Amino acid sequence: MDVRRAGGRYRGGDPAAGVETRHAFSFGPHYDPDNLRFGALIACNEERLAPGAGFDEHPHSHTELVTWVVEGELTHRDSRGHGTLVRPGDVQRLSAAAGVRHVERNDGAGPLTFVQMWLAPLDPGGDPVYEVVRGIADATPYAVPEAGAMLHVRRLVAGERTALPDAPRLYVHVVRGTVRLGPHELGPGDAVRAADEKGHELSAAGGPAEVLVWELSA
Template sequence: MTDAATRPRADLRRAPERYRSTPAEGIETRHAFSFSGHYDPKNTHFGALLACNEETLAPGAGFDEHRHRDTEILTWVVEGALAHRDSDGHAGVVRPGMIQHLGAGSGVTHTERNVGGAEVPVRFVQMWLQPDTFDAPPVYGLRRVEPSADGLTLLASGMERDSGSAALRLRRSDAALYLVTAGPWQPLPALPEAPYRYAHLVAGSLGYRTVPGPQGGGRSMEPGDSVRATGPAFADPTAGPDGAELLLWEMHSPVSYG
């Protein structure tokens, strides 16, 4: 896809449109972008975001040891618990209400598995972001999130303005990830402005206008749906009858090459 934001646009992608893969027994992945054996040259990234996968691991299932390099990997668990272990000696269990960051840097191997003894699947959203600092030592962070009263909670950021916050630190100086929440029929809080914003609905439902004002068409989102918004598109988002929980990326530049 083209990263030049020639006009405001809110590109809605429905959950059933995601590419489905089953890389191993007990694993189901729903991909938002081209991934592995599935390649679509018009859908390789949005802004600096390279992947947004919805993962489900059955009890006893998981990803065996595999390697990453120069990728910022953020993980948000929706249900169950995910066990992480990597070659730098980090280990953690990610549960709902926690955010995990693995900065692969110069290279790291890790495993991801449904926690031992689990009787239910673990479901999580995993997002990959291109860093702007390369070949750095790998880093790891895990924190429990205290949702903000105003409904806009900063989860991770590489921006200088956020350096004093509790957010996990990203190695991308113009990107940030938020948890956005609203109660039934309530408007979402004022969202950060950016040339590129990626919104993934985790739970509930919401409606929005494609652009501000009377020219904006009305759209609705269900869990697993996403919106790729450029400029001021994705206007007046309002939660549905069960409220809304949204993961939102603020990005000020696209993927860079070379």
């Protein structure tokens, strides 16, 4: 079980333009050959966009992009004609497949914070796919079969416990609050990478918490 703290993330983005990014994996100029991926997961970026800031149109291919908004509203447009406002509680997925371009912006009056996770597909190519699940219920799994992965969103009240799935690999990312996993206390931005671990539980410590858990097939 590998614990990665929020303070150890790579700093990126363009703060002068209102974009602050914290990368969990090797990304762009922050190259680390020992931190390229964990199973299918190749990126877990915490993004903070000031009002009016964002990412101009840029391409993706052969990647599954899953976005979780923490605060504010994310304006998303892509080259396939989709235009969406993504809000807290929504799961957005863009399957880039053979290639797609998109824009991500904060067109609201307040700050925007979101977590974007990239997964490598089992088979490259195909046609791009876009979807948004509005207000996903607690503990409702969201499948990304193209990457052999399943996302579990857990919102815990103080003292609540939840079992983690038994899987070849688990990636746990704390969105808000404080949780305990075995002997480890984890806060916002902290993550755990677990391989071949079974029978573990998360518990909220001292208040409500929100956690993203990826169940990875390999």
